[in-house]
Amino acid sequence: MVDAAFFGAGATPPTPLPAGVEQPETVQALTQKRWEVLALSTAGCRLLADAPEAVCACGSVLLPSDWSCLTARQVKAERVVSCGLSSRDSLTFSSMGDGDAVVCVQRVLIKPDGGQVEPQELPLGCLGSQTEDLLVVVGLGLLL
Template identity: 40%
Template sequence: MESAIFACPAAWKPLLPIDVKIVSGAAALAERSWDLVALTPDGLRMAEAIRCRLLLAPGECGVLSQIQAERVVTYGLSPRDSLTLSSLQEPVLCVQRTLPRLDGGVIEPQELPLSNLPFPAEELLPLLGLRLLQMPLETAGKL
């Protein structure tokens, strides 16, 4: 499975799943078809062309004309986003609707309490979403 995160903050590198590639240039992102691409807000602004099976993108992404994705999962603080936070003071990741997995399975709507985060939860939403979508199904409830 080929997974990537685009425009990843340097401080997140130790927190990424081991098999996720960090892509920093738009050309490198566009040169192949990915299974999963996670866009940070900065990555969304810089992205040009993307081909992937599953895209994790900020909810304010709007129409992405140069992006070809079979499925899009959005994250953010809007109730329309697939991944959001139901609490900011004691962060809880909220899966608002059934999410597709690359292995054909799904992640059911649920709330996952978060503890000991190194940064504010709202900043980590793309990383949390990426980890959730990458985890083996039996451990998906343990971010």
């Protein structure tokens, strides 16, 4: 079973989390163990940044690219998957339309079991307003 965390400032995810996925309720709970995969939403990054003494350890971290500065201070990760609208991000959108989008995996992603997610494009039938958070969720699905 893979330990993973989706941390979104206490917000309930829109769908039930799969078996083996945890959602810590506090920043302190987030720092109590080493996570195999840590997925941080924008709200989760903000909460972590507001607790500068908190340090998280993980194998892979997925986070919006605007918050990549956390990996230098508070998130100690073996692999960083940045999610955003920049061509430098590991996960981005290659196209976005009215209500749909195409997610682009721009480089090989290493899964916790050692497998790989190859660069590819994935059409999505829906597009929410929190695009970077949507990329984090898609990335979490790809890694797990």
